[in-house]
Amino acid sequence: MTLTAPPRLLLVHAHPDDETLWTGGTIARYAARGVQVTVVTCTLGEEGEVIPESLRGLASEQADQLGGYRLGELRSACSALRVAGHRFLGGIGRWRDSGMVWQEPGKAAGTVADAHPRAFVNGDLAEQSDSLEAVLREVKPQVVVTYAADGGYGHPDHIRAHDVTMAATAKVPDVLRVFHVVPSREAVREGLDRLARAEGMPFTLPRLHELPHVDDESVTTVVDVGEHLPAKINALRAHGTQVRVWLDQWDNGTGVAGYALSNDVGQPLANTEHYVLARGAEQGASTDLFGGLGVSGTEPVSER
Numbered sequence: 001m002t003l004t005a006p007p008r009l010l011l012v013h014a015h016p017d018d019e020t021l022w023t024g025g026t027i028a029r030y031a032a033r034g035v036q037v038t039v040v041t042c043t044l045g046e047e048g049e050v051i052p053e054s055l056r057g058l059a060s061e062q063a064d065q066l067g068g069y070r071l072g073e074l075r076s077a078c079s080a081l082r083v084a085g086h087r088f089l090g091g092i093g094r095w096r097d098s099g100m101v102w103q104e105p106g107k108a109a110g111t112v113a114d115a116h117p118r119a120f121v122n123g124d125l126a127e128q129s130d131s132l133e134a135v136l137r138e139v140k141p142q143v144v145v146t147y148a149a150d151g152g153y154g155h156p157d158h159i160r161a162h163d164v165t166m167a168a169t170a171k172v173p174d175v176l177r178v179f180h181v182v183p184s185r186e187a188v189r190e191g192l193d194r195l196a197r198a199e200g201m202p203f204t205l206p207r208l209h210e211l212p213h214v215d216d217e218s219v220t221t222v223v224d225v226g227e228h229l230p231a232k233i234n235a236l237r238a239h240g241t242q243v244r245v246w247l248d249q250w251d252n253g254t255g256v257a258g259y260a261l262s263n264d265v266g267q268p269l270a271n272t273e274h275y276v277l278a279r280g281a282e283q284g285a286s287t288d289l290f291g292g293l294g295v296s297g298t299e300p301v302s303e304r
């Protein structure tokens, strides 16, 4: 019997919670198919806001212990999604959450956080790219996922994660495909319509233009994650300082699910996650990150 190594997927995310918010269904889907999934997180999320009143003392401007707490949330979420391996870029604590960039009239863009000496966006891009390259050469993923050049919604750490990933993967030829995870306009629109019809959602219902989204013509790959939404919901719940989950009649399997971050803006949970192929062969990639690569072991176990 010849043993072949399992297919390998590696995802690069900026903060603890992004792996689930952006790609939780995809991770659960491929892990369930025997794909070895590795998540690289670039910071500990130290500058995040804190939803539960009882935990607000952890915030950076108080005890500054949120990073350590979010480490525990991340581990629980990775377990719920069946992540096989996790790394912090440059090792745990190397890079700090840079904070959100804000623009006050007459003031330069930036935050107190991004003046921190370890702020991710202030780090040396070459050092950061070398760190990721080392992980890529160790893990040897066929497929890598990160954000598009705008970071998905403009957060400076997300933009830097994109830059680091594109620089590192360009130096590792064994990476057969690089995808950018993107918010599909149609999926966001349909999800907001579902939330609008549901009763009792406790969040502010935004309009489409208030949520990040891309034109669906740019989407190359639509991954069906419907059967893995329970795992994604459990992982979202693990990130309790950052996310609140709302389920409407979910137990009958046909309900409506949504979530909100600390800004209390409702966002839909969709049955699909969407990608733009940034590098590699497009043939076969329309519904499967590994489609057409001839990498066995990514089809459902029942179909083998």
Ligand SMILES: CC(=O)N[C@H]1[C@@H](O[C@@H]2[C@H](O)[C@H](O)[C@@H](O)[C@H](O)[C@H]2O)O[C@H](CO)[C@@H](O)[C@@H]1O
Pocket (backbone or CB within 6 Å): 015, 016, 017, 018, 021, 045, 046, 047, 048, 049, 097, 098, 099, 100, 155, 242, 261, 262, 263, 264
């Ligand atoms: C999903 C994500 O990237 N979250 C980041 C983000 O958090 C948001 C930020 O605090 C914003 O000001 C809030 O309105 C929003 O609700 C938050 O989700 O930025 C944080 C600071 O860099 C980061 O820790 C968090 O993971």
Ligand SMILES: [Zn+2]
Pocket (backbone or CB within 6 Å): 014, 015, 018, 155, 158
């Ligand atoms: Zn983030």
